[in-house]
Each structure stands twice: as structure tokens, then as C-alpha cells.
Amino acid sequence: MILITKDLTKHFGGLEAVSKVNLNVEDGTIHSIIGPNGAGKTTLFNMLTGEIPVTTGQIYFQDKETTRLKPYQIARAGIGRSFQQNRLFKGLSVLENVRLAVNARCRGRFNTFKHFLSFSQPIEEACAILEELQLMGVAARNAGELSHGLQRTLEVAMALAARPALLLLDEPTSGMSPDETVKMIRLLKRLGKRLTLVIIEHNMNLVMSISSTITVLHQGLVIASGPPEEIKKNPKVHQAYLGGNLSC
Amino acid sequence: MNGSKFLIRDALGRKTGLVDRHILIVSGLSLLLYFILPFRTLPTEILVFALGAVSFNILLGYTGLLSFGQGAFFGSGAYTAGLLLIHFHWHPLLILLLSAFLAASIAAVIGFLSIRQVGIYFVMLTLAFNQLVYFIVYQWKSLTGGDDGLLNIARPDLSVLPGLTVPLQTNFQFFIFVWAIFIVVLVVIRRITDSPFGRILVAIRENPDRGRAVGYNIFHYKLLAFIISGFFTGLAGGLYTLFLKMVPITTVDIITSSDFVIMSLVGGTRSLYGPILGAAIIKIASEFLSQIWSRWMIVLGLIFVSFVLFMRGGLWGLLLNLRKKLFAPKMEGEGRS
Amino acid sequence: MNAGLILVQLLNGITLGAIYVLVAVGLTIVFGMLNIINFAHGSLYALGAYLAFMAATVIGESSGSFWAAAVVAPVLTGIFGAIIEITLLRRMYHELHEYQILLTFGIAIVLQEIIILIWGTYGKSIPMPSQLDGVIHLGLFTFPTYRIFLILFTAVTCLGLWLMIEKTKYGSIIRAGTENRNMVSCLGIDINKVFTVIFALGVGMAGLAGALSLPMRGAQSAMGDSIMLLCFVTITIGGLGSFTGAILGGLIVGIVESMMALVWPQGGMISIFAAMALVILVKPTGLMGLK
Numbered sequence: 018m019i020l021i022t023k024d025l026t027k028h029f030g031g032l033e034a035v036s037k038v039n040l041n042v043e044d045g046t047i048h049s050i051i052g053p054n055g056a057g058k059t060t061l062f063n064m065l066t067g068e069i070p071v072t073t074g075q076i077y078f079q080d081k082e083t084t085r086l087k088p089y090q091i092a093r094a095g096i097g098r099s100f101q102q103n104r105l106f107k108g109l110s111v112l113e114n115v116r117l118a119v120n121a122r123c124r125g126r127f128n129t130f131k132h133f134l135s136f137s138q139p140i141e142e143a144c145a146i147l148e149e150l151q152l153m154g155v156a157a158r159n160a161g162e163l164s165h166g167l168q169r170t171l172e173v174a175m176a177l178a179a180r181p182a183l184l185l186l187d188e189p190t191s192g193m194s195p196d197e198t199v200k201m202i203r204l205l206k207r208l209g210k211r212l213t214l215v216i217i218e219h220n221m222n223l224v225m226s227i228s229s230t231i232t233v234l235h236q237g238l239v240i241a242s243g244p245p246e247e248i249k250k251n252p253k254v255h256q257a258y259l260g261g262n263l264s265c
Numbered sequence: 266m267n268g269s270k271f272l273i274r275d276a277l278g279r280k281t282g283l284v285d286r287h288i289l290i291v292s293g294l295s296l297l298l299y300f301i302l303p304f305r306t307l308p309t310e311i312l313v314f315a316l317g318a319v320s321f322n323i324l325l326g327y328t329g330l331l332s333f334g335q336g337a338f339f340g341s342g343a344y345t346a347g348l349l350l351i352h353f354h355w356h357p358l359l360i361l362l363l364s365a366f367l368a369a370s371i372a373a374v375i376g377f378l379s380i381r382q383v384g385i386y387f388v389m390l391t392l393a394f395n396q397l398v399y400f401i402v403y404q405w406k407s408l409t410g411g412d413d414g415l416l417n418i419a420r421p422d423l424s425v426l427p428g429l430t431v432p433l434q435t436n437f438q439f440f441i442f443v444w445a446i447f448i449v450v451l452v453v454i455r456r457i458t459d460s461p462f463g464r465i466l467v468a469i470r471e472n473p474d475r476g477r478a479v480g481y482n483i484f485h486y487k488l489l490a491f492i493i494s495g496f497f498t499g500l501a502g503g504l505y506t507l508f509l510k511m512v513p514i515t516t517v518d519i520i521t522s523s524d525f526v527i528m529s530l531v532g533g534t535r536s537l538y539g540p541i542l543g544a545a546i547i548k549i550a551s552e553f554l555s556q557i558w559s560r561w562m563i564v565l566g567l568i569f570v571s572f573v574l575f576m577r578g579g580l581w582g583l584l585l586n587l588r589k590k591l592f593a594p595k596m597e598g599e600g601r602s
Numbered sequence: 603m604n605a606g607l608i609l610v611q612l613l614n615g616i617t618l619g620a621i622y623v624l625v626a627v628g629l630t631i632v633f634g635m636l637n638i639i640n641f642a643h644g645s646l647y648a649l650g651a652y653l654a655f656m657a658a659t660v661i662g663e664s665s666g667s668f669w670a671a672a673v674v675a676p677v678l679t680g681i682f683g684a685i686i687e688i689t690l691l692r693r694m695y696h697e698l699h700e701y702q703i704l705l706t707f708g709i710a711i712v713l714q715e716i717i718i719l720i721w722g723t724y725g726k727s728i729p730m731p732s733q734l735d736g737v738i739h740l741g742l743f744t745f746p747t748y749r750i751f752l753i754l755f756t757a758v759t760c761l762g763l764w765l766m767i768e769k770t771k772y773g774s775i776i777r778a779g780t781e782n783r784n785m786v787s788c789l790g791i792d793i794n795k796v797f798t799v800i801f802a803l804g805v806g807m808a809g810l811a812g813a814l815s816l817p818m819r820g821a822q823s824a825m826g827d828s829i830m831l832l833c834f835v836t837i838t839i840g841g842l843g844s845f846t847g848a849i850l851g852g853l854i855v856g857i858v859e860s861m862m863a864l865v866w867p868q869g870g871m872i873s874i875f876a877a878m879a880l881v882i883l884v885k886p887t888g889l890m891g892l893k
Contacts, residue, residue, distance in 0.1 A: 066478065068478075087477070087482075088477040088478050089476075089478075089479075089480050089481055089482045089483070092477075092478055092479055092480035093480045097479075098478050100478070104472050104474050104475035104478065105472065105475065106467075106468055106471035106472050106475065107471060107472070108471050109467065109468075109471060110275075110276040110277065111276065112272075112273065112276035112277060113276060113277055113464075116277070117464060117465065117468045117476075117479070118475075118479040120461060120464070120465070121479045121480035121481050122480055125461050126461050126462070126465060126481070127461075127462055127489075128460050128461045128462055129456070129457045129460045129462045129463070129493075130456065130460060131456075131460060131461075132280050132281065132459050132460065133459060133460055133461045133463070133464050134277060134278075134280035135280065136461060139461075140273060140277070144269065144273075153269070153272070156269075156272050156273075156275075156276045157272055157275035157276040175478075175479060178479060179479060179480055325700070329700070331700045331703060331704070378879060378882055378883065381882065381883075381886050382882070382886055384699050385633070385639040385699055385703065386838070386842060386886075388639070388700075388703055389639070389834045389837070389838060390838070390882060392831070392834060393831070393834055393835055393838065393875060393878055394875075394879075396831055396871070396875065397872065397875035397876075400871040400872050400875065401872060404868045404869070404872065519827075523707070523711075526704070526707070560715050560718060560719050562711060562714075562715045563711075563712055563715040563716065563719070565711070566708055566709075566711035566712035566715060567708075567712055569704075569708040569711065570690070570705065570708035570712065573694075573701055573704045573705045573708055574690065574693060574694075574705065577697075577701060
């Protein structure tokens with residue numbers, strides 16, 4: 018198990034946003050987290066990456082406890098994250114965005130003496146990531162000028178820059194057109210072959226087709242967890258989605 | 266990957282050496298100031314304040330930190346230089362270095378406390394700490410002279426080699442001295458902003474949360490930016506003492522802090538050279554206006570307000586836009602800041 | 603140093619604190635609702651004082667002149683604030699906070715100079731209103747009536763404001779508008795008008811404080827700058843965006859300033875700033891702060 022949470026809980030004042038969540042993510046799998054809005058999915062991610070403090074419970078990444086680590090320490094430990102609302106360096110070029118992300122784990126990030134362009138490693142790695150994500154065509158454009166779909170793709174690129182062992186993606190296809198979604202699904206499948214992915218998604222097609230495990234959250238609690246076929250048939254899951262049908 | 270050399274240039278800009286044509290142009294123009302302006306001491310004062318403004322802009326323009334307390338660093342440097350000159354007769358460069366180091370230390374402390382907050386809170390903290398330093402200076406009369414400041418400071422000559430001393434007594438001699446230091450410091454600051462560290466500061470300005478999420482300890486970088494800015498601001502303060510041959514308490518006042526803010530904004534915060542332009546314009550305008558109207562600050566204030574409302578890129582931004590319009594097709598990656 | 607002296611200084615501190623509270627509450631209302639820190643708040647306090655002076659002088663020597671001025675000045679200041687909000691501030695709501703701060707900073711410079719332009723650099727004052735001139739006997743000591751009035755008036759004003767914000771329908775619109783601007787607009791309420799009113803209200807508080815402080819402290823050209831700074835310290839200590847924090851912070855600053863005058867006169871300002879630094883280290887959001 019690359020990622021384990023034990024009874025992970027988050028209180029916001031009187032509200033329990035995440036309740037005793039036990040997550041077990043196997044190495045090399047694609048693990049999706051689904052649930053109606055407000056189920057606590059993003060809050061869960063925020064605890065995993067140290068953005069918000071944990072109320073009770075523990076998080077273990079590669080058998081080391083990471084519960085109280087700060088976001089930058091989590092990133093260095095090998096967890097990459099993309100956000101529901103884009104967090105990009107909007108005024109900088111796409112290549113610069115990824116280069117900066119790569120640079121975080123390279124030597125020379127405190128260097129004040131040499132021109133940043135003399136460090137070829139971050140640039141080459143950034144180019145490699147852009148090529149893989151088919152973003153080289155817009156490498157020189159400012160991130161803020163990109164279409165929404167390309168920005169979401171850039172979000173994923175930023176998460177990849179840390180050469181993570183685990184990628185946490187928060188609604189990677191949100192706002193994307195059907196074509197862009199297809200491209201993203203292909204990308205995720207490719208990434209899933211060499212990394213572990215944990216994905217929050219509302220797109221059931223995506224979730225059902227690529228996940229090895231699905232965890233369903235409802236009002237902060239895990240109501241079901243297992244392979245897609247089981248989840249599809251699970252009555253509690255159907256109920257949680259307001260009696261809706263999960264057939265795709 | 267090879268065809269992408271041009272792509273990289275478009276996306277990241279061009280690599281520059283320590284000295285390139287920009288530095289040469291700025292050097293030339295600033296040197297010219299002495300000969301163009303009808304004042305003998307104003308050009309020196311412009312360069313000193315330009316230095317302070319460029320140092321301030323490391324925080325605002327590059328890191329996105331609106332520090333309203335640079336007067337604390339400028340004044341610390343000025344008073345350190347003043348006290349050292351009065352009590353010891355050390356080499357002026359050594360004195361400047363020590364002034365810079367003291368200012369950097371104070372910047373480290375103030376930065377450490379202020380960076381714990383962001384946004385408006387941060388601004389208020391820097392302002393309040395500036396005032397704290399001001400009041401300490403004001404009360405500690407035995408050391409600082411209080412309201413009167415330090416007076417009658419002798420300006421030493423510059424001994425370069427045993428036996429070779431460069432005089433710094435006339436306006437022109439001192440101007441060249443300040444100009445030389447100004448250019449050297451400018452080159453250093455430029456290298457810092459073009460370095461990996463400098464790019465990370467820009468990342469912090471653009472999106473600190475993303476910076477954290479990719480693995481940067483944002484606090485460290487902000488603190489380092491503070492220290493670097495404080496160092497060079499203190500250096501400027503020391504130069505100011507050598508210039509005036511006294512240390513008025515205004516060096517540590519909020520007025521000085523706001524001078525740097527105004528100069529940077531009017532000149533343009535998104536470039537290294539903008540604050541230099543701003544310092545020149547503001548100082549020259551103040552000099553002319555103050556001789557016409559005692560309430561000339563209104564004009565300055567109105568200019569500043571118009572810039573904030575309509576020309577946030579400052580004069581530099583205006584010039585860049587003009588250049589884009591005149592030479593439209595040829596646009597290199599230099600616009601990236 | 604006897605008990606009477608200490609109590610007098612304490613009451614003086616609360617009096618000073620009352621003025622700081624009025625100013626700080628105004629600033630907090632604007633920040634809490636509009637998310638703008640108004641650097642020009644101090645100059646508007648000064649404006650209030652000078653407008654009160656002008657009104658009282660125009661109305662002339664009569665027992666009502668102070669009271670008229672105390673009403674006219676805040677209203678005029680509020681109107682002036684509304685004009686600033688509509689013409690200048692409104693453009694900047696979607697910009698970075700730094701630019702909003704810089705704008706109000708620029709306005710402060712211009713306003714400060716305008717005040718000097720109109721009223722000169724010499725201090726101004728008006729006599730105490732005859733009804734409040736005199737002292738009250740409080741056992742161990744006597745205390746100026748005006749100052750008691752100031753303390754009580756501030757308390758009543760704050761209570762009234764609090765009631766308005768917490769208990770009335772208009773207040774709930776204001777509170778909702780802070781949380782979610784767009785939603786309130788969708789409900790058909792003109793959010794722009796609400797913001798203008800709030801800004802005018804906050805600024806009016808500063809003007810009121812200025813007018814009330816006029817008979818007691820007079821008006822000087824530098825009064826805006828000094829109160830601005832104290833206001834920042836007040837809010838840092840009390841908590842940014844917190845109404846009760848502004849009150850608590852104002853009282854603390856006033857009392858510290860006053861008591862220090864007894865013990866270590868030169869150290870007054872330094873102690874205040876040291877207190878602020880302590881609060882930042884221990885509880886960065888301020889004593890009552892939430893944001």
C-alpha cells in the first residue's frame with residue numbers, strides 16, 4: 018500500500034467534514050474517489066497534502082507518517098497534486114510554469130549567482146513533460162491565456178513535475194469538452210502504468226473505465242470501497258446519489 | 266528537441282551575461298544625468314534613491330510583497346554609516362558594507378515577524394515595525410541625536426591602494442563614486458533576479474499556493490528576499506549619509522518608505538529598471554515643483570493615484586506598450602517578467 | 603503616585619481609547635465588509651475634525667454650535683467618502699489587494715495636502731460646549747465632564763452599530779454581502795449601493811471621532827498620520843475584521859498610552875508597538891481575530 022489513512026477525520030467548528038476515513042491505495046493502481054458534492058473529497062485531499070490540519074487520524078505514505086507535514090514537504094516526499102480550481106502561474110509562460118515546478122527538487126533552487134537558463138536540467142525535464150502532455154505547442158503562451166481545457170492539462174503537468182510516486186488529481190476533467198476529456202482519459206491511463214493515481218471525479222464514464230478501485234464518500238463517510246463492478250451494484254451508493262442510476 | 270531552441274527563447278527569454286546592452290544603456294543614461302540636470306547634487310540623490318527603490322522592488326515587483334517599512338532599513342544603514350564615520354575612520358567601502366549588513370539583520374527580524382502574515386496584515390505589520398524603529402531612533406537621543414539626527418559627518422576619501430587615494434569631496438567626484446557603486450549593485454541585483462532564486466520569487470508573486478504545492482518552502486524564500494532587499498536598502502542608506510554628511514531622522518521615517526513605494530509604482534514594478542526611472546522622475550519633479558508651490562505634494566499624490574488607477578505598469582510599462590505598438594511583429598521573450 | 607492619579611490616568615486612557623475605538627470600528631467595518639484597508643482613514647478623521655471646526659466657526663458663538671458641528675462633520679465626511687468610493691475605489695475591487703492599498707494611500711496624500719491647503723498648518727480648536735464644560739466629582743478625584751460624555755457616547759454608538767449590523771434586516775444584507783457578493787446581487791439587491799453606504803458609514807465614524815476630539819485635543823495637520831498608525835496597531839492587536847476586536851484593541855492602546863505617561867513617558871509608543879509585536883508572535887490573527 019502506497020497510501021494509507023487511519024480514521025482520518027476533519028472537524029470544521031461543529032461540522033464533521035470527513036469522518037474516520039480509512040483509505041488503502043495499492044501501489045501502481047488508479048484509485049478513484051467519488052461522491053456527491055460536499056461529500057468531503059477535496060477536504061480529504063487537502064489533508065493528504067497538508068493544506069489543512071488533520072483533526073484526528075493518521076496518514077502514511079510509503080510506510081512513513083506524513084500526517085503533520087506541510088504542503089512543501091509532502092511535495093518533496095513524492096506526492097504531486099492538481100487542484101479543483103487551477104493553481105497556475107498565470108502571468109508566466111507554460112514552459113516556465115513547469116520549469117519552476119521541476120526546479121523545486123533540483124539543485125540550484127537557492128542559487129543567486131548564475132542565470133537560471135544555465136541550468137539545463139529543469140528545462141529539459143519541463144520540455145519532456147510538456148511533450149508527453151502534448152502541450153509543447155503552447156509552451157511560449159502565458160498560462161493565463163490558455164483555454165480552460167489546456168489549463169486543466171497544465172494543472173496535471175505541474176503535479177507531474179515533482180516526479181511523484183503518487184499523483185492526487187482533483188477533478189482533472191472538470192469543465193473540459195468531450196474531446197478534451199477523451200485525451201485526458203488516455204493520459205491518465207498512460208500515467209497509471211507508471212504511477213499510482215488517486216482521482217476525484219464526477220465523470221462516471223471515466224471513473225468506471227479506468228479505476229481499479231473506487232471509494233465512495235458521502236457526507237464525510239466512506240460508504241463503499243471496491244472494484245467498479247461492485248460499486249455499480251451497491252445500493253448504498255445508488256441511494257447516496259439521490260436514487261440515481263449509476264449505469265453508464 | 267533542437268528546433269525548440271527558439272521555443273525556449275520565446276517561452277523563457279534570452280540568457281544574458283552579467284553586462285549587456287541594457288546595463289550599458291542604463292549606465293550611460295545615469296552618467297548623463299550629471300551633465301543634463303541643472304543641479305549638482307540632485308543626480309547623486311537620484312542614484313541613491315534609485316538604489317533604494319530597486320531594492321524595494323525586489324519585494325514588491327518580484328515577490329509580490331508590499332513592504333511599507335523600507336525606511337527602517339534605509340535609516341538603519343544611514344545611522345550605522347553615520348556612527349561609524351563619527352567614531353571610527355574606516356574605509357568608506359567597509360562602512361557601507363557594515364551598514365548593509367546591519368540593515369540586513371534588521372530586515373531578517375522584521376521579515377521573520379511580518380511574513381507570518383499575508384496581504385493587508387503584512388503591509389500593516391511592515392508599517393508598524395517601521396514606526397517602531399522610528400520611535401526607538403527618536404528616543405535614543407544619546408546614540409542617534411533624536412530629532413536632530415547626526416550632524417557634521419566628514420566624508421573620507423577613498424583609499425584604493427597604499428599610496429593611491431581617490432578624493433570624494435567635490436560633487437562630481439562623489440557622484441562618480443555613487444554611480445560606480447550603483448552600477449555594480451544593479452548588476453548584482455539583476456543577476457539575483459535572473460537566477461533560479463529570483464524566478465522562484467516571481468513564482469511566489471504569481472501563485473504562492475502552487476509554489477508550496479510543488480515543494481518550495483515559501484517562508485524561506487520570502488525571508489531571503491527581505492534580507493537581500495534590506496541589505497541593498499541599507500547600502501543605499503549608507504551612501505545617503507556619505508552624500509549628506511549628516512543623518513536626518515527622516516531617513517528612518519515612513520516618508521522614506523513611501524518614497525520608494527511611489528517611485529517604484531510610477532516607474533514600473535514589473536521591471537528591474539522601472540524604479541530607476543521612477544526615482545529620477547519623482548526626484549526631478551519634486552525639485553522643480555517644490556520651488557513653485559509649497560503644496561506640491563498634491564500634484565505628486567494625484568500623479569500617483571492616476572498611475573494606480575490607469576497605469577499600473579508604470580512608465581516602464583507604458584514605454585514597453587509603445588514599443589510593442591511601434592515595432593509590432595518583432596517581439597522577443599523579454600516581456601516575460 | 604496615589605490611587606487617585608492612577609484612576610485618573612486610567613480614565614484618560616479609556617477616553618483616548620474611545621476615540622481610537624470609533625476610528626478603528628470604522629476601519630474594521632470597511633475592511634470586514636469590503637475587504638479594503640483604507641489608508642486614507644486617518645486623513646478622513648482629520649477631515650472630520652477640520653470640518654467640525656469650520657462648521658462651528660461658521661455657525662458662530664452659540665451653545666448649539668458644537669452639537670451642530672458634531673452632526674454636520676461626520677455627515678459631510680461620510681458623503682465625501684461615498685464620492686471617493688463611487689469614483690475611485692469601485693474600479694479597484696477586482697484588482698490585487700496591493701493596488702487597493704496603494705490607491706487609498708495616494709488618496710491619503712492628496713487629502714492631507716488639501717487639508718493643509720484649506721486650513722493651513724497651524725492647529726485649530728473650538729471651545730468645549732457649555733453643557734459639558736466642567737468636571738464631575740468622582741470621590742477621589744474630579745474628571746472632565748466632556749471626557750465622560752465621550753466615553754458614554756462611544757459606548758452607545760458602538761452598541762447601536764452592533765445592533766444594526768446583527769439584528770436588523772439591513773445589517774443582514776451587509777453581513778451577507780461580505781460572505782458572498784454575487785449571491786446578494788442575484789437576490790436583486792444593488793450591492794454597489796450597499797458597499798457605498800458601508801464605506802460612507804465607516805468613514806463617517808472616523809469623521810465623528812475627529813469632530814468629537816476637536817474640543818479636547820484640537821486639530822493639527824499631522825493628526826491623520828498619527829491616528830492611522832495607532833489604528834493599525836489597534837486592529838492588529840484586536841483582530842482584523844472583528845468588531846469587538848476593534849473595541850478591545852482601541853481600549854488597550856488608549857490605556858497603555860495613558861498609563862505609560864505615568865511610568866515611562868518616552869516609552870509610550872514603543873510599548874504600544876512592542877505589545878503589537880507580542881500579539882503577532884503569539885496570536886497572529888489578533889486577540890479576537892478570525893480571518
